Amino acid sequence: MRKSKLYKKQLEVLGNPLQLHTLDEALALLKSMPVVKFDQTVEMAIRLGVDTRKSDQTVRGAIALPRGTGKTVRVAVVCEGAQAEEAKAAGADIVGLEDLVQQIKDGNLDFDILISTPAAMKMVRPLGRQLGPRGLMPNPKTGTVTDAVGQAVKEAKAGRAEFRADRGACVHVPFGKLSFEADALKENFVAIADAVNKAKPASAKGAYVLSCTISATMTPGIKINVKELTRAEK
Numbered sequence: 001m002r003k004s005k006l007y008k009k010q011l012e013v014l015g016n017p018l019q020l021h022t023l024d025e026a027l028a029l030l031k032s033m034p035v036v037k038f039d040q041t042v043e044m045a046i047r048l049g050v051d052t053r054k055s056d057q058t059v060r061g062a063i064a065l066p067r068g069t070g071k072t073v074r075v076a077v078v079c080e081g082a083q084a085e086e087a088k089a090a091g092a093d094i095v096g097l098e099d100l101v102q103q104i105k106d107g108n109l110d111f112d113i114l115i116s117t118p119a120a121m122k123m124v125r126p127l128g129r130q131l132g133p134r135g136l137m138p139n140p141k142t143g144t145v146t147d148a149v150g151q152a153v154k155e156a157k158a159g160r161a162e163f164r165a166d167r168g169a170c171v172h173v174p175f176g177k178l179s180f181e182a183d184a185l186k187e188n189f190v191a192i193a194d195a196v197n198k199a200k201p202a203s204a205k206g207a208y209v210l211s212c213t214i215s216a217t218m219t220p221g222i223k224i225n226v227k228e229l230t231r232a233e234k
Helices: 005-014 023-032 081-089 098-105 121-134 149-158 182-198 227-233
Strands: 041-048 060-064 075-078 094-096 113-116 160-164 170-177 209-216 222-224
Touching (some): 005 023, 041 182, 060 182, 075 081, 075 098, 075 149, 094 098, 098 121, 113 149, 160 170, 182 209, 209 227
Parallel strands (some): 075 094, 075 113
Antiparallel strands (some): 041 170, 041 209, 060 160, 209 222
């Protein structure tokens, strides 16, 4: 694949692409690379020693990022009555029950996160065809099926990262914008690393975290020493 001039310059800053770095070193490298005109998203990619083909080795969860995501998040809540008022007061962008379910059936998914009360899930579950491909189906493991809708909305609006190991046992999680201060990115990284560590399946054997890389939208990946992740759980 042909590399752009920008990418080649970034590689010059990176040096040896196989070298392992501390988190502080990696963030300093990332922020010193030549940039593009938009504010890039910073992402971590973690390869885990689990077999996701086994149902008891699923790795999934969510964490409220202490420094937010830097992204405006539209939140929809399926509920009614007092909980609907609670969701609106917490800042939900869309609140409803039958009307919201019908909007989703019609393909109107003008939101980034969907929260549902347990009681309303009987109406939401049949919407798998609309919600599933976009990763919007509420799930108790990510805190999006809850009676505490106000708290869930506040966390989602403040900045919430969801993670799930894919078929290759890799977890990809955005943890801020390149414009964030290094300390803010570090704090978010540590919060996610801690959550991923805590989500380790009891049946997983051997090394859990195999490798980790951070990158921005249009930069090469920077390899992180996995000790940086295992420290997060201590």
